Amino acid sequence: MASIGNFFRRSLRRSGRREGKEEEGKKENNPSRVPQGKPGERSSVLYSAGQFFFEYLVVVSLKKMPDGRYEPKITYQFPKRENLLKGQKEEEERLLKAIPLFCFPDGNNWAPVTEFTSETFSFVLTNVDGSRKIGYCRRLLPSGRGVRLPEVFCIISCLGCFGLFSKILDEVEKRRQISMAVIYPFMQGLRESPFPAPGKTVTIKSFIPESGTELIELTRPVDAHLEHVEFQALLQRLSPHLILHIFASAVLERRLIFLAEELSVLSQCIHAVAALLYPFTWAHTYIPVVPECLLDTVCCPTPFMVGIQMRHLERVLDQPMEEALIVDLCEGKILRAVGDEEEILPIKLQNEMLTSLNRHNNNNNVHTSEQVNALVSEAFVHFFVRMVGHYSSHIKWSKNGSGTFQERAFCKAIASKTNRKFVKKFVKTNMFSLFIEEAEKSRIPQEAYFQQKITEYHEQKKHRRDS
Secondary structure (H helix, E strand, C coil), X not given: CHHHHHHHHHXXXXXXXXXXXXXXXXXXXXXXXXXXXXXXXXXXXXXXXXCCCCCEEEEEEEEECCCCCEEEEEEEEECCCXXXXXXXXXXXXXXXHHHHXXXXXXXXXXXXXXXXXXXXXXXXXXXXXXXXXXXEEEEECCCCCCCECCEEEEEEECCCCHHHHHHHHHHHHHHHCCCHHHHHHHHHHHHCCCCCCCCCEEEEEEEEXXXXXXXXXXXXXXXXXXXXXXXXXXXXXXXXXXXXXXXHHHHCCCEEEEEECCHHHHHHHHHHHHHCCCCCCCCCEEECCCCHHHHHHHHCCCCEEEEEEHHHHHHHXXXXXXXXXXXXXXXXXXXXXCCCHHHHCCHHHHHHHHHHHHHHHHCXXXXXXXXXXXXXXXXXXXXXXXXXXXXXXXXXXXXXXXXXXCHHHHXXXXXXXXXXXXXXXXXXCHHHHHHHHHHCCCCCCCCHHHHXXXXXXXXXXXXXXXC
């Protein structure tokens, strides 16, 4: 168990600081200045169309140990991968050892039951190279009579699309109630189908005994950057004011702990907080549901964003941790704060975002999760457009095609003193560093949606000046 814990603590820390980069960039025409890519960079594989939907489907069951406790073990794996290279095999073994911990993060205190409400949650595993795999889980009680133990169906994928995989898990659960044998052909058909482009649909044919052949349509959302998030989960539990405090802490890459009892609440809310940072990516320890055996993660001196079940609150508070923001999602309040959260964001923009979020809360015409996602995302994307939307104007391009970000000129170009004060802190974060490293590689913007919003903002400013 200790070796798995050490593996995660190593793999979940991602580097990418750009210290001294501006000074190095002054050496023009030096081929070594071309960024080579570092662990932790945003991977385009997360949203690429045409690849496999998933890498594995595993079933994790509880097995009774000699001392009477139950331990989660993988009892089914599809597909079985053969002829792997040594490095690939070692990576797979580490992955398969870790998955059970995250499928049953709530420890070993289980007992057979006759009733159990299915729950859906997800977790994120970060490889040593910085790439991420997402585990989409459905914990359910197998059909049968008498007392039984719950089991978890877990789909491992490098693709981020919670809504789509939730629908896949619905189909898996429906088939599980018939027979495990019915799951295999459905997953095989899914694996042979290409992951659709944003807004597109893929149709899977699947045969179910006594029902015949079914056509299952899986549609990917149009806005790719919002397909792994449900902002409604956050808005239902926290006031807009508290959400802004959390956002401010996340933007400066502080330590954040979220508490709730339900795994689905933890995973949904933490994914939502991370999504507020778009077009930037949280580049540090990120565990939406921390297994009981890894609770000492909160002692880590580096930034982290983690979710912990409420039952472990006293143990967490007893840990010798450094300053952190601790959020109670059950009561909708902050249990512990640094104290300056109100002062981090420029007050004018903070009030604008607050107005936008309050308007959403008071708007009874908004019903769908897609509408909520779009409205909430718009407020936070607009914040980054206003703060750093001029970044591309301060990348100096050399003759060999490499770009160098001019940090000093970038900050100096901001007229507002309060905005400039915030940006001077933000440019020192890993998330900004990694974003700029990608931008320096190509004149083509890396985040099309963000660039679109920058263009719209400048056009609106020009229109106001001309009118």
